[in-house]
Amino acid sequence: MVTPPLALRLRRLPPRLVAVVAGEAAVIETGSLGYLGAAGDDRRRWLTGFRRVLDALDAPLQVLIDFVPGVGGAGPASAPRLPAPAVRRAAD
Numbered sequence: 001m002v003t004p005p006l007a008l009r010l011r012r013l014p015p016r017l018v019a020v021v022a023g024e025a026a027v028i029e030t031g032s033l034g035y036l037g038a039a040g041d042d043r044r045r046w047l048t049g050f051r052r053v054l055d056a057l058d059a060p061l062q063v064l065i066d067f068v069p070g071v072g073g074a075g076p077a078s079a080p081r082l083p084a085p086a087v088r089r090a091a092d
Contacts (some may be wrong), residue, residue: 018060
């Protein structure tokens, strides 16, 4: 039995509050982390650390990443392949 494709319609919604924060919010601003120009091992270390932070949260988090594309040296020719989600979870 062949399932017919679903019709999907996208539309822009106006800005709205998506979470009620019980307390005050903390704003942390950093300088350049050097992620885009880092070696593969360092990039994996940053990603693993950030995933651990996200996994440990019990409150909403908003992250704003601002960068200028094209600044710095040439990047890798292709993006590294990520392991399957189960393998990544087991590595934590």
